Amino acid sequence: MMTGSGISGSLLVRLAALAVAVVFFQIGVVSEVPVFGVNVDLSPLLVAFVGLLCGSTLGAVCGFAVGLLVDLALVQTLGVTSLIFTLVGYWSGRLRELRDPQAALTPLLVGASASAVSLVGYSLMEFMLGVDAPVSFELLRQIILGILVNSVVALPMWAIVRRVLEGALPEDPRRRRRRRTYTTGGLSPLSRA
Amino acid sequence: MYDKTVRRRRAVLILLVVLSLLLLTAYFGEAPSGRLHGVQRGFLTVVSPIQDGANKALKPVRDLFGWFGETLHAKSQRDQLLKQADKLRRELVTDQAEKRSYHELLSLYHLDQLGVNDYHPVTATVVGKSPNIWYSTVTIDKGSSSGVRDNDPVINGEGLVGKVDLVASDGAQVELITDSTMGVSARIGTGNATGIVQPKVGDPNDLLLQYLPATASAVPGQYVVTSGTVASPDDSLYPPGILIGQVTSVNEESAYKSVNVRPMANLHNLDIVQVLTAARGTRAANISGLAANLPPGQNTGASGVAGEQLASTGTG
Numbered sequence: 001m002m003t004g005s006g007i008s009g010s011l012l013v014r015l016a017a018l019a020v021a022v023v024f025f026q027i028g029v030v031s032e033v034p035v036f037g038v039n040v041d042l043s044p045l046l047v048a049f050v051g052l053l054c055g056s057t058l059g060a061v062c063g064f065a066v067g068l069l070v071d072l073a074l075v076q077t078l079g080v081t082s083l084i085f086t087l088v089g090y091w092s093g094r095l096r097e098l099r100d101p102q103a104a105l106t107p108l109l110v111g112a113s114a115s116a117v118s119l120v121g122y123s124l125m126e127f128m129l130g131v132d133a134p135v136s137f138e139l140l141r142q143i144i145l146g147i148l149v150n151s152v153v154a155l156p157m158w159a160i161v162r163r164v165l166e167g168a169l170p171e172d173p174r175r176r177r178r179r180r181t182y183t184t185g186g187l188s189p190l191s192r193a
Numbered sequence: 194m195y196d197k198t199v200r201r202r203r204a205v206l207i208l209l210v211v212l213s214l215l216l217l218t219a220y221f222g223e224a225p226s227g228r229l230h231g232v233q234r235g236f237l238t239v240v241s242p243i244q245d246g247a248n249k250a251l252k253p254v255r256d257l258f259g260w261f262g263e264t265l266h267a268k269s270q271r272d273q274l275l276k277q278a279d280k281l282r283r284e285l286v287t288d289q290a291e292k293r294s295y296h297e298l299l300s301l302y303h304l305d306q307l308g309v310n311d312y313h314p315v316t317a318t319v320v321g322k323s324p325n326i327w328y329s330t331v332t333i334d335k336g337s338s339s340g341v342r343d344n345d346p347v348i349n350g351e352g353l354v355g356k357v358d359l360v361a362s363d364g365a366q367v368e369l370i371t372d373s374t375m376g377v378s379a380r381i382g383t384g385n386a387t388g389i390v391q392p393k394v395g396d397p398n399d400l401l402l403q404y405l406p407a408t409a410s411a412v413p414g415q416y417v418v419t420s421g422t423v424a425s426p427d428d429s430l431y432p433p434g435i436l437i438g439q440v441t442s443v444n445e446e447s448a449y450k451s452v453n454v455r456p457m458a459n460l461h462n463l464d465i466v467q468v469l470t471a472a473r474g475t476r477a478a479n480i481s482g483l484a485a486n487l488p489p490g491q492n493t494g495a496s497g498v499a500g501e502q503l504a505s506t507g508t509g
Contacts, residue, residue, distance in 0.1 A: 027332070028244060029251045031322040033258040034461045037397070039324035057205050064209045068216075072236040074323045074330060075359050075366040078229055079217030086209045119326075126327045126373070129221065131394060133373045134403075139395025142326050 007058060011168035015050065015058075018164050019066050022046045027073055038145045040153050041115065043070055047085045048092040048114035049107065049161040053169055056093030063089030077129065084121040088114045111154025112147055119143045225343075225359075234361055237332070241320070241364025245334045248320035263462070291383075312346070312432060312469035315339050319463045320364070326395060329355075329369040331463055336364045340470040344430050349466045352436035352457035353377065353419060357468060365468070369460050370437065371397045379437055380420045381411050381452070387420040390437055390454060397460060400438055402452040407445070411452045415440045432469065 026042045033039075047066050051059025067082030092110055095101065120143060220229045317339075321332035335341050337360050345357040347367050355369040368375055371392040379390045379402055386409035393399045402417055417440060421433025438454040 024240075024244065024247055025251070026324060027321040028247045029255045029258075031324040032255055032319075032462070037461075038326075039322075041324045057202050060206050060209055064213065067213070072233055073240060073321070074325070074328060075233050075237065076323070076325065076328050077217060078220040078233070079213045079215070082216065083210060083213035086206070086213060090206050122325065122327060131373055133375070133391045133394050134401055136393035136396035136399065138393070138399070139326065142395050146326070 007054075007170055008168050011054070011058075011165065011170070014165055014168055015054075015062055016065075018050075018161065019046065019062065019069060023066065023069050023073060035149050036145055038142055038149055040149050041118065041146065042153070042157060043067075043081075044085065044088055044114040044118035045111045045150060045154055045157045046161060047089045048110050049158050050165075051089040051092030051094075052096050052107070052110055053162060053165055054093065055170065056090045056097060058170075059089030059091075059093030060086050061089070063087070080122065080125050080129075084118055084125070087121070088117055091117070107158035108151055108154045111157065112151040115147045115150035116143075119146050230359070234359055237359060237364055237366065238336075238361035241332070241334065241336065241361055244320045244332060244364070245318075248318070248334075312471050313340065314348075314467040315341060315470050316465060316467050317341075317365075318465060322463070326397075327373050329372040329392070329397065329460065330358065331355075331367050331369065331466075333365050333367055333466060333468070334363065335468060336361045338362050339468075341365050341468050342470065345471070346431045346435070346469045347466050348435055348469065349458055349463065351459060352438065353431065354458050354460065354463065354466050356430060367466070367468075370400065370456060370458075371460055377431060377437065378420045379417050381405075381409065381417055381440065382415045384409060388449075388452075390417065398455060399441070400454040400456055402440075402454050403449065405450040405452060407448060407450050409450055411440055411443045411450060413440050413442060416457075417452070417454050 022042050030042060031039050043066055047059065047063040050062040054062070063085035064082045067080075067085035068078070070076070070081045070085075071078045092114060095110065123139065123143065216229070220227075223229060315335050317333035317335035319331045320334050323330045333341075333347075341357055341360055343357055343360055347354045347356060353370055355367050355372065355375065357365050358368040359366040370377060370390065373392060373394045375392055377390045378387050380387045381402070386406045388402045388405040388409075390400050390402050393401050402411075405411065417437045419431040419433055419435040419437060421431055421435075436457050438456040440452050441455050442453045444451045444453070
């Protein structure tokens, strides 16, 4: 079943299942295992990779939904994580639509950037909403360590997300054009010879 | 066709951003009993049993990961604890004599202190934890059906852990003492001067005991305990004498003294905790109820420190 925008029902079901599984695995397991004093946060990685695989619109929608789920499950101020993850999902989707990076390290860089935007964005939002407690310089160290630790798990996370969504991903016009030009050889003078 | 796609993409982004901002504004401005908080409470009710089941199923995975880290720290902790045990043994002898005098004085002056005896501990298992450095919260598997209520103190064998923030029927959210919205009235050892213990956002291993009088004595190594003040309006949510942490350094300031405190409870690795629930009608229950009904900005939430801080600023 395909919707008007080429997004299949199968993709939406897989995305929903993946989002719920990742958020609960995060809360129940990953958050309870600190690495170098910080916690790995899988949710910004998930949102960024969905954007990178499915495009900006689906990335933004997935970011909003995952953010809302996180805020509801952790009883945080509703809307803060949704706002940040919406931007993360949209931005990574636009990266795919404009540049379509194919390098092996792209997921690592995208994951690190998504974690940085998420951690810094969250801190900025909290500052804007008002902080009553004193803030330690350790916060900077925690943010940097958080980005590094998230980068380490970015590649395995990318493999999992791609594996789960494979087969249900929407066709990318840029990739289709490239395949027709270089792979099928329809326009190559060598194939005509 | 291209224009239509671009327009749709931008419209979706703007719609989601506006929706997030509306949610944020509405949530931030409403009371803890408001509609959005109610939705969160309902969500917690639904997911608590799922989280509990998932927690049990995934415990071996968590234990496996935790084992590596714990083994690395075990040796240094053992040496530290041996030294601590020697010191505590010496202190115990002195304290036993002091305890006897203390009880004699209490009966002499008929002091009606709020004590741990006013509470009924409910043992709960931690089934979820926030990864966020701003929100230090855990989810437990006991809720209103077990008598847990908003603002009930939460402890473990090592000391104060935090307080209940939101209750569902079979689960509750606990704000840890390292959460940016927390504040606990406390004193150093047996001293009379009280201050407020607040977290240092970004550093989960450091708390700050603030607003101590400049004349108060504080030495690194001393223990910081809840003051449990009962002189209205400085009533505390926590019973007196619960261990919070150990003084690591003292900062001299102009009018007040502040002290860095290392929390005693290992908040990274919480498994079993106890919620100190108070029987209805007791002073403890009344204080919890009062704090739960404070307007937004004076109770929990991103904008305000828990009622504890507001109620207990200064000595008490």
